[in-house]
Amino acid sequence: xxxxxxxxxxxxxxxxxxxxxxxxxxxxxxxxxxxxxxxxxxxxxxxxxxxxxxxxxxxxxxxxxxxxxxxxxxxxxxxxxxxxxxxxxxxxxxxxxxxxxxxxxxxxxxxxxxxxxxxxxxxxxxxxxxxxxxxxxxxxxxxxxxxxxxxxxxxxxxxxxxxxxxxxxxxxxxxxxxxxxxxxxxxxxxxxxxxxxxxxxxxxxxxxxxxxxxxxxxxxxxxxxxxxxxxxxxxxxxxxxxxxxxxxxxxxxxxxxxxxxxxxxxxxxxxxxxxxxxxxxxxxxxxxxxxxxxxxxxxxxxxxxxxxxxxxxxxxxxxxxxxxxxxxxxxxxxxxxxxxxxxxxxxxxxxxxxxxxxxxxxxxxxxxxxxxxxxxxxxxxxxxxxxxxxxxxxxxxxxxxxxxxxxxxxxxxxxxxxxxxxxxx
Amino acid sequence: xxxxxxxxxxxxxxxxxxxxxxxxxxxxxxxxxxxxxxxxxxxxxxxxxxxxxxxxxxxxxxxxxxxxxxxxxxx
Numbered sequence: 001x002x003x004x005x006x007x008x009x010x011x012x013x014x015x016x017x018x019x020x021x022x023x024x025x026x027x028x029x030x031x032x033x034x035x036x037x038x039x040x041x042x043x044x045x046x047x048x049x050x051x052x053x054x055x056x057x058x059x060x061x062x063x064x065x066x067x068x069x070x071x072x073x074x075x076x077x078x079x080x081x082x083x084x085x086x087x088x089x090x091x092x093x094x095x096x097x098x099x100x101x102x103x104x105x106x107x108x109x110x111x112x113x114x115x116x117x118x119x120x121x122x123x124x125x126x127x128x129x130x131x132x133x134x135x136x137x138x139x140x141x142x143x144x145x146x147x148x149x150x151x152x153x154x155x156x157x158x159x160x161x162x163x164x165x166x167x168x169x170x171x172x173x174x175x176x177x178x179x180x181x182x183x184x185x186x187x188x189x190x191x192x193x194x195x196x197x198x199x200x201x202x203x204x205x206x207x208x209x210x211x212x213x214x215x216x217x218x219x220x221x222x223x224x225x226x227x228x229x230x231x232x233x234x235x236x237x238x239x240x241x242x243x244x245x246x247x248x249x250x251x252x253x254x255x256x257x258x259x260x261x262x263x264x265x266x267x268x269x270x271x272x273x274x275x276x277x278x279x280x281x282x283x284x285x286x287x288x289x290x291x292x293x294x295x296x297x298x299x300x301x302x303x304x305x306x307x308x309x310x311x312x313x314x315x316x317x318x319x320x321x322x323x324x325x326x327x328x329x330x331x332x333x334x335x336x337x338x339x340x341x342x343x344x345x346x347x348x349x350x351x352x353x354x355x356x357x358x359x360x361x362x363x364x365x366x367x368x369x370x371x372x373x374x375x376x377x378x379x380x381x382x383x384x385x386x387x388x389x390x391x392x393x394x395x396x397x398x399x400x401x402x403x404x405x406x407x408x409x410x411x412x413x414x415x416x417x418x419x420x421x422x423x424x425x
Numbered sequence: 426x427x428x429x430x431x432x433x434x435x436x437x438x439x440x441x442x443x444x445x446x447x448x449x450x451x452x453x454x455x456x457x458x459x460x461x462x463x464x465x466x467x468x469x470x471x472x473x474x475x476x477x478x479x480x481x482x483x484x485x486x487x488x489x490x491x492x493x494x495x496x497x498x499x500x
Contacts, residue, residue, distance in 0.1 A: 011453075011454060013458065013478055014454050014457060016478070017453070017478075020461045021457060021460065024461075082447075083442065105456060
């Protein structure tokens with residue numbers, strides 16, 4: 001979206017210069033020379049941003065900005081002045097201007113200020129649209145939920161996303177810790193930079209250091225070329241360190257050093273490299289217990305846990321189960337195109353009654369399998385009976401589904417399934 | 426916050442501030458139009474008008490500078 005910028009400056013050369021520079025930066029502009037003219041064009045032009053000279057021939061530029069904000073508080077302002085004083089700067093910032101530029105103006109400075117403001121407005125508009133989406137559909141990015149614990153999680157994500165604070169996400173396996181990390185990244189100023197996820201438990205302890213920090217050629221047997229580590233790959237963006245308590249104690253010390261110094265050294269390297277990475281860590285263990293068991297260093301814990309987010313198990317947000325099940329059905333149907341369009345209400349009740357030890361990941365798998373096994377356009381409770389054998393069922397669902405499927409039913413299902421497979425291929 | 430240039434010259438402080446302010450306006454114009462000329466040239470467009478404006482603003486700055494200097498050097 002092109003920002004509408006109103007330039008209010010009495011000097012003709014500066015006015016034209018600003019207008020042309022801003023237009024080349026992608027803004028749609030209008031330029032006037034007096035406070036009176038600014039007032040007259042304000043309603044029709046409806047600017048997002050005002051670039052105002054403090055001293056105008058017929059008034060005070062700050063008053064022009066204040067009036068513009070009164071009619072639309074979302075408007076931003078950049079003040080331009082040749083008479084810098086601490087008082088005027090403080091007054092301008094109190095009035096809500098975003099930046100204060102001193103004359104003689106430097107075009108590069110104007111560009112930096114404008115780009116920063118433009119990036120912030122883009123981010124704010126994305127957050128607003130996600131907030132609207134959340135209110136309407138119970139979705140924040142790829143996270144789904146309308147239950148009170150999830151609403152709290154969404155609020156925490158929105159707050160922390162705009163900062164650079166390290167986040168520690170805790171929650172049982174399958175609750176969506178990586179999805180939370182991705183959503184934080186997506187809502188942050190780093191969204192255009194890489195998101196890199198690293199599972200500390202998936203790599204052998206001897207290799208983790210070189211995977212994370214990279215290595216120089218010849219630094220160990222088999223290091224036949226230089227390798228950039230995950231930290232460098234995520235530079236400018238976000239790095240998720242999953243299962244952080246599985247990282248060895250020696251490496252935890254090195255990680256702490258990187259977080260404190262914001263520099264790293266590749267294995268076998270001699271140079272310290274500066275990195276700008278937002279760290280999100282995750283664990284399915286209680287971190288305090290991990291500290292007691294010497295699995296997690298206490299100093300590292302405090303460094304990682306600047307902003308904690310605890311994900312509730314699915315069993316503690318049962319009101320989200322139907323919403324999630326429907327979301328997954330739609331997602332799977334989009335990939336599979338098998339014509340499965342709905343849930344039998346008794347099937348949803350059966351899902352809601354199940355304890356879900358594997359949390360959202362297990363629910364997704366069950367929905368996928370139910371989708372594959374469904375004949376016709378509706379997922380029925382009979383299908384779930386096979387998938388959730390020990391599930392406590394609501395009476396209505398249970399009475400209709402208690403018997404095991406007959407051989408004839410099973411063979412008809414197999415035939416339907418192979419027919420569908422042929423149709424897809 | 427004291428201005429490093431006016432610090433130590435309390436009598437002429439106010440005049441110097443005005444002097445700088447007066448100079449800052451045409452220098453801003455010159456800087457913006459030189460940058461504009463450079464962008465136009467980079468796009469293969471004619472930078473002449475932007476360069477003429479920059480030159481005019483620089484003349485204005487020199488003129489103001491001379492007048493300000495004469496004013497400051499007055500006994």
